[in-house]
Amino acid sequence: xxxxxxxxxxxxxxxxxxxxxxxxxxxxxxxxxxxxxxxxxxxxxxxxxxxxxxxxxxxxxxxxxxxxxxxxxxxxxxxxxxxxxxxxxxxxxxxxxxxxxxxxxxxxxxxxxxxxxxxxxxxxxxxxxxxxxxxxxxxxxxxxxxxxxxxxxxxxxxxxxxxxxxxxxxxxxxxxxxxxxxxxxxxxxxxxxxxxxxxxxxx
Numbered sequence: 001x002x003x004x005x006x007x008x009x010x011x012x013x014x015x016x017x018x019x020x021x022x023x024x025x026x027x028x029x030x031x032x033x034x035x036x037x038x039x040x041x042x043x044x045x046x047x048x049x050x051x052x053x054x055x056x057x058x059x060x061x062x063x064x065x066x067x068x069x070x071x072x073x074x075x076x077x078x079x080x081x082x083x084x085x086x087x088x089x090x091x092x093x094x095x096x097x098x099x100x101x102x103x104x105x106x107x108x109x110x111x112x113x114x115x116x117x118x119x120x121x122x123x124x125x126x127x128x129x130x131x132x133x134x135x136x137x138x139x140x141x142x143x144x145x146x147x148x149x150x151x152x153x154x155x156x157x158x159x160x161x162x163x164x165x166x167x168x169x170x171x172x173x174x175x176x177x178x179x180x181x182x183x184x185x186x187x188x189x190x191x192x193x194x195x196x197x198x199x200x201x202x203x
Contacts, residue, residue, distance in 0.1 A: 002028040002200070006035045006063050008055040008070035013155045014184070018069075020178055021188040030066075037062045048072040048086055048124035049136050060128040067130070067195060073123035073159045073184060077105065077145055079112050088157070102149055102160045109145055109185040121161060121170075123183040125191045127198075135194040139186025143170070154178065 003029050007018055007082065019029050032038070045051040055070035074088030075172035084105075085138045092101050109117055126136040142164065151161035151171030158171035163181075170178055181187040 001025060003195075005195075006032060006037070006059060006068050008032055008041075008059050014071070016186055017035060017175075017182075018177070018188060019166060020050065021185055022192055035063065035066070036069060038097065045072075045086070046075065048122055049126070049138065051086060052124040052126040053128075053136060055129045056126040058133075060148065065130050068128045068189065069125060071125045071187065072125055073121065073139045075119060075161065077109070077117075077119040077122055079109060079116050079118075080105070085094045095105070098156050098159075099149075102157060104160055105145060105157075106147065106149075113143060117146075119145050119161060121157070121183040123182075123187040125187040127191055127194055129198055135191065135198070137187050137194065138188035139183040139188075140188065141170075141181055141183045141186070169176070176201040 003026060006017065007029060008014055010031055010033060011018055015031060022029060036058055036094065039058060039062065041055050043051040043055055051072035052070050056068045060068040072086065074085055075083040076085055092104060121141045122137045124136060126134065128134050142166060143161050146160050146162040146169060149171040151159055153173065153175060154169070154171030159169050159171050162168060163170065170182065
């Protein structure tokens with residue numbers, strides 16, 4: 001019997017990454033909607049970890065016999081005082097397209113040299129288990145903000161986030177390459193280890 005996992009997202013792109021990394025052979029991975037959970041969650045934490053836990057704890061109250069996972073991720077740009085940070089999804093308004101958000105960030109970095117355009121993607125993933133135990137992990141990937149969007153494989157800020165060693169954006173590499181190095185890929189592999197560890201202890 002597959003272990004049931006409810007992931008706090010409605011984002012199809014994120015869900016695809018999650019299924020690719022966690023694997024669907026052993027886990028039945030559902031969105032909140034698929035699990036029949038419809039609640040409003042106020043993310044008022046001060047860190048990625050806090051916001052991730054707020055989401056997973058809220059959903060765990062409505063989920064029986066399931067592991068609840070939630071992530072909070074975002075982009076930190078050093079030259080902009082680590083903006084947009086935990087407000088990445090809400091930057092310039094939740095309904096603002098990423099084309100507009102990305103163009104705005106590039107504009108704000110006008111005149112900034114490559115070495116000073118350093119940035120990172122951060123992803124905190126939390127797990128709340130049916131027995132109440134919790135785990136939180138963090139993955140990061142370092143890069144810089146390019147001068148123009150590149151690529152169509154990614155989503156969100158991927159087209160403007162460039163890798164130092166390749167000088168291409170994370171929207172320009174294959175999903176397999178991205179999962180191997182991305183902040184979310186790292187965090188999901190770490191949380192998978194926590195899930196396996198918990199299952200072994202619980203057996």
